[in-house]
Amino acid sequence: MDSMLSQGVGSESGERSSNVQVSTSDAHKVDGKNPSEVIHWHNRGVAARALHLSRGVEKPSGRVTYIVVLEGLCRFNIEELNTRGPYCTAKISPLEMTKSEMEQVEQDPDFVTLSRQFKAIAMELISILEQKQKTGGRIKVLLETLPFHKLADIFVASFEISFEEQLCMLDSVDPKVRLSKATELVDRHLQSIRVAEKITQKVEGQLSKSQKEYLLRQQMRAIKEELGDNDDDEDDLASLERKMQNAGMPSNIWKHAQRELRRLKKMQPQQPGYNSSRVYLDLLADLPWQKASEEQELDLKAAKDHLDCDHYGLVKIKQRIIEYLAVRKLKPDARGPVLCFVGPPGVGKTSLASSIAAALGRKFIRISLGGVKDEADIRGHRRTYIGSMPGRLIDGLKRVGVCNPVMLLDEIDKTGSDVRGDPASALLEVIFVATANRMQPIPPPLLDRMEVIELPGYTAEEKLRIAMQHLIPRVLDQHGLSSAFLQIPEDMVKLVIQRYTREAGVRNLERNLAALARAAAVRVAEQEQVVSVSKDVHKITSPLLDNRLAEGAEMEMEIIPMGVNNHEISNAFRIASPLVVDEAMLEKILGPPRFDDQEAADRVATPGVSVGLVWTAFGGEVQFVEATSVVGNGELHLTGQLGDVIKESAQIALTWVRARVADLKLAAAEETDLLQGKDIHIHFPAGAVPKDGPSAGVTLVTALVSLFSQKNVRADTAMTGEMT
Ligand code: ADP
Numbered sequence: 020m021d022s023m024l025s026q027g028v029g030s031e032s033g034e035r036s037s038n039v040q041v042s043t044s045d046a047h048k049v050d051g052k053n054p055s056e057v058i059h060w061h062n063r064g065v066a067a068r069a070l071h072l073s074r075g076v077e078k079p080s081g082r083v084t085y086i087v088v089l090e091g092l093c094r095f096n097i098e099e100l101n102t103r104g105p106y107c108t109a110k111i112s113p114l115e116m117t118k119s120e121m122e123q124v125e126q127d128p129d130f131v132t133l134s135r136q137f138k139a140i141a142m143e144l145i146s147i148l149e150q151k152q153k154t155g156g157r158i159k160v161l162l163e164t165l166p167f168h169k170l171a172d173i174f175v176a177s178f179e180i181s182f183e184e185q186l187c188m189l190d191s192v193d194p195k196v197r198l199s200k201a202t203e204l205v206d207r208h209l210q211s212i213r214v215a216e217k218i219t220q221k222v223e224g225q226l227s228k229s230q231k232e233y234l235l236r237q238q239m240r241a242i243k244e245e246l247g248d249n250d251d252d253e254d255d256l257a258s259l260e261r262k263m264q265n266a267g268m269p270s271n272i273w274k275h276a277q278r279e280l281r282r283l284k285k286m287q288p289q290q291p292g293y294n295s296s297r298v299y300l301d302l303l304a305d306l307p308w309q310k311a312s313e314e315q316e317l318d319l320k321a322a323k324d325h326l327d328c329d330h331y332g333l334v335k336i337k338q339r340i341i342e343y344l345a346v347r348k349l350k351p352d353a354r355g356p357v358l359c360f361v362g363p364p365g366v367g368k369t370s371l372a373s374s375i376a377a378a379l380g381r382k383f384i385r386i387s388l389g390g391v392k393d394e395a396d397i398r399g400h401r402r403t404y405i406g407s408m409p410g411r412l413i414d415g416l417k418r419v420g421v422c423n424p425v426m427l428l429d430e431i432d433k434t435g436s437d438v439r440g441d442p443a444s445a446l447l448e449v450i451f452v453a454t455a456n457r458m459q460p461i462p463p464p465l466l467d468r469m470e471v472i473e474l475p476g477y478t479a480e481e482k483l484r485i486a487m488q489h490l491i492p493r494v495l496d497q498h499g500l501s502s503a504f505l506q507i508p509e510d511m512v513k514l515v516i517q518r519y520t521r522e523a524g525v526r527n528l529e530r531n532l533a534a535l536a537r538a539a540a541v542r543v544a545e546q547e548q549v550v551s552v553s554k555d556v557h558k559i560t561s562p563l564l565d566n567r568l569a570e571g572a573e574m575e576m577e578i579i580p581m582g583v584n585n586h587e588i589s590n591a592f593r594i595a596s597p598l599v600v601d602e603a604m605l606e607k608i609l610g611p612p613r614f615d616d617q618e619a620a621d622r623v624a625t626p627g628v629s630v631g632l633v634w635t636a637f638g639g640e641v642q643f644v645e646a647t648s649v650v651g652n653g654e655l656h657l658t659g660q661l662g663d664v665i666k667e668s669a670q671i672a673l674t675w676v677r678a679r680v681a682d683l684k685l686a687a688a689e690e691t692d693l694l695q696g697k698d699i700h701i702h703f704p705a706g707a708v709p710k711d712g713p714s715a716g717v718t719l720v721t722a723l724v725s726l727f728s729q730k731n732v733r734a735d736t737a738m739t740g741e742m743t
Contacts, residue, residue: 060100063189066092066113091172094192114192121166124194133198134167140205141174147212168194171201178208256284259300267309276303295407302409306416311423312381317348322378329374330367331485332477336360339472340375347450359431359453359466362474365524369427372452376425381450384419386411389430397434428453432460476523476639479516486512490529498536505539507532507600514605518612523639531609538608539598619643620734627726631718632739633710641737643704644715646722651698659703662711668741669701672719675742676727685727693727716742 067089075084095111116124124130145159162170175188184204191197263276279300286293322344326337343358360368369385376383388411391397399410409417415426432455453469455461461469477485487509495501512532520527606612615621619641622628627646632639657669677693680686686693701719703710717740725732 060097060107061186061189062097063114063186063192064095064097064111065189066095066111068092094189116194121194127195130195130198133195133202137167137171137198137202137205138162140202140209141170144174144205144209144212147209147216168197171197175201175204178204180204256280259297259304262304263300266304266306268303269308272303272308276300302413302417306413307420307422310421312421317344317379319345319348322375325378326371326374329370329377329489331488332481333367333371333474336371336472336474339470340371343470344375344378356468356470357428357451357453359455359461359469359471360474361432361455361458361471363456363476363523365522365526365529366474366476367524368454368474369429372425372427372454375450375452379425379450382419382421382424383427384415384424385427385429386415387429389433391434423450425450425452427451431455431465432457477525479513482516482520482525482528483509483512485525486516486528486532490525490532494529494532494536498533498540500536500540500543503597504543505536505598505600507535511600511602511605514602515609518605518614519609521614521640535600535604535608538604542598619737623732623734626729626731627722629718629721629725629732630734630737631715632737633712634714634739642710642715642718644718644722645702645704646719646726647700647702648697648726649700650696652696653692653694654698656698656700657702658700659705660707660709661703662709664711664713665703665715668713668716669719672716672723672742673699675720676723680727683724683728685724699723699726713741714739716740 069087070090071086071088073086075086077083094114096114097109097111099110101108141162145162149159161173165173171194172188175185188197188200188204191200260280263273263280268276279296283293283296283300286296288294319341323337323341326340330337340358360371362368372385373383388397391411395401395410397410397412399413400407408414412426416422416424419426428451431453458466458471491507491512495505515531516528519531522528619630622643623630625645627648629644631642631644633642655669655673657666661669676683676685680693701722717738720742721732721738724730
């Protein structure tokens with residue numbers, strides 16, 4: 020129908036619009052599916068001549084459409100309608116005006132005004148259309164040649180107006196009515212074109228703004244290129260893309276990354292999300308998807324030697340590690356549990372993990388989880404977060420640069436309680452080793468996925484062996500020394516262990532040994548026989564040395580990078596005889612003893628004092644209990660920030676002792692109550708430290724028995740346990 024209408028515009032006839040409508044609706048109604056339906060006929064119509072009939076395309080449903088081109092002749096009135104067979108016939112009277120009638124109308128001043136109005140508005144419409152489609156030429160000719168009342172029909176026929184409006188035009192037999200209606204319709208059409216135009220103009224304005232930006236950017240790029248400054252956005256994205264291509268991502272990640280990159284390319288750099296997307300892709304490209312440290316064929320014997328060489332003792336633990344490695348060797352894709360070393364600080368948890376890495380020829384990375392409260396800190400934030408960051412695991416992977424490192428999750432017990440999930444499922448290649456000081460804070464589901472290996476701490480004897488075999492050689496090496504410069508005899512190491520450290524591990528021992536090594540390094544550097552020093556090793560003056568020595572005991576160990584290798588130093592200094600550490604030197608460098616082995620003996624010299632042991636996360640401590648009796652009326656006083664459990668222990672201990680006065684021969688026969696005229700005061704020293712726990716009973720009883728019997732307890736024995 021559309022094609023008919025547009026053809027109609029060019030035809031000689033003016034009244035085809037209504038013509039078409041009527042005939043279409045007729046046809047429709049005649050072959051309508053429902054002949055019994057009452058057909059409502061309009062009482063006006065248009066007589067038309069069929070000019071052309073063509074077969075249209077066949078629809079997939081098999082229906083064929085036909086296109087009929089009609090030429091309208093004139094309006095008519097229906098006088099009488101007959102239905103015969105499948106179609107209708109009617110008696111009609113034409114509504115065409117005669118020439119003289121027409122001439123008369125043309126004289127009418129109203130008609131003249133109307134046609135002038137119509138012509139003006141029609142012209143306006145045409146010129147707008149002309150600008151847009153360049154098709155106005157023919158219509159302009161029509162405007163000049165056709166009579167106005169016919170023009171009105173033509174114009175209106177080319178708009179989209181409702182069927183009712185079309186009928187209304189058909190009904191406007193009077194040329195004046197027809198003109199004024201047409202003027203109205205044309206005007207309306209004009210308005211809607213104008214509104215549409217306004218909107219497009221606005222859009223075009225915006226477009227041209229972005230075009231302008233584009234142009235400016237192009238210019239900027241040219242300028243930058245000229246300046247040799249090439250890091251602008253597009254180059255940036257191109258290099259990002261290249262980097263992504265070289266990253267060796269697995270196909271699913273690659274697809275995802277590609278999608279993200281396409282999105283990024285469509286964005287303006289100022290757009291929100293551009294940067295986070297960019298950073299994200301950068302991270303993806305940075306991750307070691309394929310880069311792996313080449314895993315050596317696992318040689319269990321060599322691995323065992325390696326562990327033995329790095330660590331003294333720990334036989335069972337090393338055995339367990341070897342077992343773990345053996346399983347991995349036999350079934351590399353087995354998702355074995357994560358090893359978790361639990362023990363006090365300085366017992367070698369970290370260094371065992373790094374030995375595992377060395378034994379496997381893999382890189383080692385330590386990720387500290389201490390203090391992590393937010394799960395997202397480990398897992399990573401949502402990318403849409405402002406300031407979002409990759410999680411610590413991913414960050415660690417990026418830093419280490421290979422996809423199969425040994426990853427140490429340090430202090431897993433220090434995270435908030437919310438660390439859920441199994442990191443191993445996300446990162447299969449990685450070997451995880453975790454450390455913790457205590458097991459109790461680790462959430463059970465996490466603990467369940469780990470193989471816990473406990474490292475309880477070392478005895479003094481073990482510490483001595485570790486120091487002699489491992490710590491001293493390492494410390495000397497780190498300070499550019501050797502046994503030719505400094506010797507620390509076993510006796511002195513024992514003294515360091517007894518007087519300067521009280522710990523389960525060997526960390527402070529190592530620090531103290533390092534302090535000795537530093538002092539020795541200074542002394543060596545100060546020697547007269549200095550031959551030329553190749554690099555920046557400065558001669559240190561005596562006052563400085565003395566300052567350092569005075570501070571020595573309090574100083575934390577730090578490894579001072581010498582910037583020169585050991586041989587250079589060895590060659591640079593020649594020393595007559597090695598420096599041998601003695602007691603005086605210990606005191607000078609490490610300060611007065613921090614822990615007195617006489618302390619226990621001094622304390623228990625008074626009856627009523629006993630020696631207990633308490634458990635702490637750092638391994639444990641010696642805890643004295645002091646009981647005193649004073650004049651009073653049988654009350655028990657407890658001090659030292661005690662918890663309820665300890666308070667009860669003290670009550671029980673007192674009752675236990677009172678109940679056994681005779682057995683223990685604590686009082687003369689006539690005295691039945693130990694507390695007659697007395698108060699008992701029990702104090703736990705280190706009053707500022709809160710104390711609680713279930714194993715002080717035996718120590719309390721011992722203190723009370725010692726008090727009542729006035730016998731001293733042994734200084735070389737400490738105890739822990741409960742009384743019932
Ligand atoms: P942790 O991680 O348990 O706190 P580290 O692994 O950092 O302790 O150990 C502290 C220091 O003690 C390291 O230099 C380590 O090599 C040394 N060390 C601990 N145990 C041993 C051991 N059994 N043999 C040799 N050195 C040890």
